[in-house]
Amino acid sequence: MADEIRQRVIEIIAEQALVDVSDVSMDQSPADLGIDSMGLVESIFALEESFDIQIPFNANDPQAGDFDISTVASIIGAVEGLVAAQRS
Amino acid sequence: MRRVVITGAGTINPLGHDVASTLTAMCEGRCGIGPLDIPLIDRLTVRIGAQVRGYDETAHFDRPQLSLYDRFTQFALLSAQEAVEQSGLSFDGALSERAGVVVGTSGGGLNTQDDNYRAVYEAGKDRVHPFVVPKLMNSAAAAHISIRHNLRGPSFTVSSACASSNHAMGQALALIRAGMADAMLTGGSEAMLCFGGVKAWEGLRVMSKTGCRPFSADRDGMVQGEGAGIFVFEEREHAMRRGAAILAEVAGFAMSSDAADIVAPSRDGAARALAGAMRDAGVAPDNVGYINAHGTGTTANDRTECAAVMEVFGPHAPQVAISSTKSMHGHLIGGTGAVELLACILALRDGVIAPTIGHRRADPDCALDVVPNVAREADVGVALSNAFAFGGMNAVIALRRA
Incomplete structure (x- = not known):
């Protein structure tokens, strides 16, 4: 399950960044991948649709809120948390 | 160059149903933002907005009119009425052909679209009211102001999202300066606070859930409102000849x-x-x-x-x-x-x-x-x-x- 989430999140980020899945590494930030603020909003939307979750995110202050978008790894972790909460 | 002055103003907005009450509210620093009272609110994550409250459309318009007037048209008509009354102008004779209207709006008849999409898609109806098109069109407000006040010169709608009103008023100014009109009703109107209108903005992730705090370090986004403002722009000599009270000059x-x-x-x-x-x-x-x-x-x-x-x-x-x-x-x-x-x-x-x-x-x-x-x-x-x-x-x- 965790692998599935990781794989899907990376696919979504890669699609938004217009790069190959193999070019996405865990320690990169969205900005490193060339994802701007609107790209970030679209990525959040795609994650919500894909996993049927609600992500707290305000484009005015992307760092605020509990959803850590600082790196690919942190995004995967945050999505895993929301998916787990969804099931409990 | 011909100069342009404002000789009438009208409004209905979250702070007041006319200019006097709006200006009083602005002086007092009153807030018109509060919990949204619209259908399907429980399916929205953004639940605050600045609505026009205490407003009963049937107190202003009869049934045949309401079948043609979307909420944004209603707001524009009420504002135009107040502005024309203050200006003291009556658009008959030669002036009517030298007078027109330019209204700014972004969503036009968005409530009408929202209601009728719901009727055909969600409720499965196969028939809509015959006036859906003239009610939802972005030019409806300008058209009804023209009809109501007999403005027979240039009339149209300007749409540039959040700058629509300013672009509209700029066009009215230019028309009078250029000699293509002597008086123009102009301003803007918006009524987007319906489920679809708020849902679309919600998607952009720039809306505040707490309030509108411009320039404050803790600001967290914008808050949608609704309402209208309409002004009478008039060529300065024309206004001075008839001894009209001038609110301000549109200088640039x-x-x-x-x-x-x-x-x-x-x-x-x-x-x-x-x-x-x-x-x-x-x-x-x-x-x-x-x-x-x-x-x-x-x-x-x-x-x-x-x-x-x-x-x-x-x-x-x-x-x-x-x-x-x-x-x-x-x-x-x-x-x-x-x-x-x-x-x-x-x-x-x-x-x-x-x-x-x-x-x-x-x-x-x-x-x-x-x-x-x-x-x-x-x-x-x-x-x-x-x-x-x-x-x-x-x-x-x-x-x-x-």
Whole structure:
């Protein structure tokens, strides 16, 4: 399950960044991948649709809120948390 | 060049159902933002807005009229009626062919679209009311103002998202200056606070769930509002010959385009519109006493707008009062510039600068005199009104004291 989430999140980020899945590494930030603020909003939307979750995110202050978008790894972790909460 | 003055004003917005009550609310720093009262609210994550409250459409319009008037048309008609009454003009004889109307709106009859899509898609109805098209069209408000007041000259609608009102009023100014009309009704109207209208904005992730706090370091986004403002713009000699009371002179106007990003604002685009309006009005930075900011309360707008003002005003920037009345009436999208022009008239005519309410903490990126929380008396000779829209479309109006 965790692998599935990781794989899907990376696919979504890669699609938004217009790069190959193999070019996405865990320690990169969205900005490193060339994802701007609107790209970030679209990525959040795609994650919500894909996993049927609600992500707290305000484009005015992307760092605020509990959803850590600082790196690919942190995004995967945050999505895993929301998916787990969804099931409990 | 032919000069243009304002001889009538009308409005209905979250702060009041006419100009007098709106200006009183602005002086008192009253907030028109609150919990949204609309159907399907439990399916929205953004649940605050600035609605026109205490409004009963059947008190103003009869059933045949309501089958044709979307809420945005109703707001525009009520505002136009107040403006025309104040101006004392009657559009008969030769004047009617020299008079027209330009209205700004972004969503047009969005409530009508929302209701009827729901009827055919959700409720599965196979038939809609025969007047859905004339009710939802963006030009409906301008058309009904023309019909109601017998304006037989140029009439049309301008749509440039959040700058629609300013672009519309700029066109009215240009038409009179160019000799194509002697009097124009102009301003803007918006009524987007329905499920679909709020849901679309929600998707953009720039909406606040707590309130509109422009220029405050803790701001967290914009808040939608609704309503209208309509003015009578009149050629100055025409107004003076008949001894009309003049609210202010429309001294200058400029438009610019960022030609950059579809949503992110640009300092350069905003600065060129500001500088252009001042050049058109023939005023220098130290003549300007008040700027009604676009001031949406988003991180991006407020920071960029302040940088543009600093660029254009240079060392004089700290001396100019700049407030965002959206903190009180919310963001009326295509109608916002019209209601905000009332704050400029308040400053010029009554010597009161409306405050930016909800301001809690200074933001170093917005280090200007933002008139926090409390209105202020001031002697203002020239006021500017900013509108910087999605699409990078900017329009700034300069008013001079009559």
